[in-house]
Amino acid sequence: MVKTQKRTLKTRAKLLEASENIVRSGGYENLRVEQVVAQAGVAKGTFFAHFKDKDSLMEALIGPRLHEFLDEIERRNAPASVDDLLNALRPIIQFAMSERYVFDVILRHSGAAAKAEIDPIAGAINRMGEVLAVWLANAPFRKDISPALLADGIGAFLFQALALHFCAIHNAQSIDERMRIYLNAWLLPSN
Amino acid sequence: MVKTQKRTLKTRAKLLEASENIVRSGGYENLRVEQVVAQAGVAKGTFFAHFKDKDSLMEALIGPRLHEFLDEIERRNAPASVDDLLNALRPIIQFAMSERYVFDVILRHSGAAAKAEIDPIAGAINRMGEVLAVWLANAPFRKDISPALLADGIGAFLFQALALHFCAIHNAQSIDERMRIYLNAWLLPSN
DNA sequence: TCAATAAATTGACCATGGTCACTTTCTTAA
């Protein structure tokens, strides 16, 4: 067993930097592995020695973004209302909405949440559950179910609203309005 | 403008039949376009004259299956309980669970539900909303929100439960048990 | 300092979905 060479870290950094540049100019959707390795000045094989596949690079790019949003949420006080909650979630919603491809990547990984090898996106979604659960314990919402279950539901409705956002007809209704309806029904049932 | 030639229908039928054979023996995941055209005895270009892309073939294969399940649900009486509802949904759940790839395809199209050009999967998901809505109007569940919204939520939790199914850790809990918890909380809040 | 070994890198090559200019087959109107 030999320690990781600093060369490795350098190469990985080059790959990530090139990727970020490409995303900055053309979005996630238009990133090509060939372009990344060209800009990073390494061979294609090197890319796949650092990332299992292209999706794995996406994890490394998108995961940290999601974690930043969660950091921000964690700093807030418990939400006092559905609108308050919605405001807190808005950065995540905006980001996931920014490109269909981004939403697809997040979706693809959401199922992997909590699998053995934690990838950054799955980890973020998992963490969202935890952050929200802690947070909801002190919120003025229904108390007949656990905060963890409340959080699960919020996640489910978030994906639902985003999925419906990316379609023509349903688009008439804004994602914001849709989320408000979902969350009111989920968090404040008046049965 | 000239009417569709019967040759066209024949070719499409050959492509679908070959596809179904391949799926039968190796599952959806292992279907290759090259194999389909080889078995159907047509050129590759012909495939893409009939189907926009591979995903579009998947729509044509998976969509009808979903519609069959919905036909069956439609024939049932309104559910008398969450378990009853769950029993009705089970064939869909089983099918969506059968292969990760199948779930991915459905997921990918769910966002397209109700878009202008109705594809069979999106159409099915849309129809699921309608079928459930009609159905839920006569069910003994909460009445503070519309049947359509109830149905939306069921869809959201269905995807959530399926997504979590495809991961190692959460797998301990069966999708059935998970759905029961979700549906109880959604349909019968006791706040 | 020098093998020996392990880690990192390379790039030719492959797999597979998708395109398109060209050919073949069909339909229609006179």
Add this chain to the structure above:
DNA sequence: TTAAGAAAGTGACCATGGTCAATTTATTGA
């Protein structure tokens, strides 16, 4: 019946993600 035009079909070719045997570079123990 036939010529013109439209629809259907063809297969060589491309784009892009991914593999792997061979090579280079680093580390380690003597």
